[in-house]
Amino acid sequence: MIQHAYGAKEGLLEISLGLCDGTAEVTVRDQGCWRPSSGIHGGHGLPLIQELMESVEVDSGPDGTVVRMHRRLSNGNGSD
Numbered sequence: 001m002i003q004h005a006y007g008a009k010e011g012l013l014e015i016s017l018g019l020c021d022g023t024a025e026v027t028v029r030d031q032g033c034w035r036p037s038s039g040i041h042g043g044h045g046l047p048l049i050q051e052l053m054e055s056v057e058v059d060s061g062p063d064g065t066v067v068r069m070h071r072r073l074s075n076g077n078g079s080d
Helices: 045-052
Strands: 013-020 023-030 055-061 064-072
Touching: 045 055, 045 064
Parallel strands: none
Antiparallel strands: 013 023, 023 064, 055 064
């Protein structure tokens, strides 16, 4: 189950992707309210993102939440 800022109702989610100097940049934005983890069956998203990405920034406020993630991509030959 995916939990997000809108609960059980519909809401907008904006995702942008970019590549700059070999670094993937991902931004996820919503206009909902930040919700704390719902316990053992929820709240795994940010720890997972933090494990997979090199940097993660979360900015949450009255206009919604923006999560910015960056990860350097491998050049495929083993010498990053």
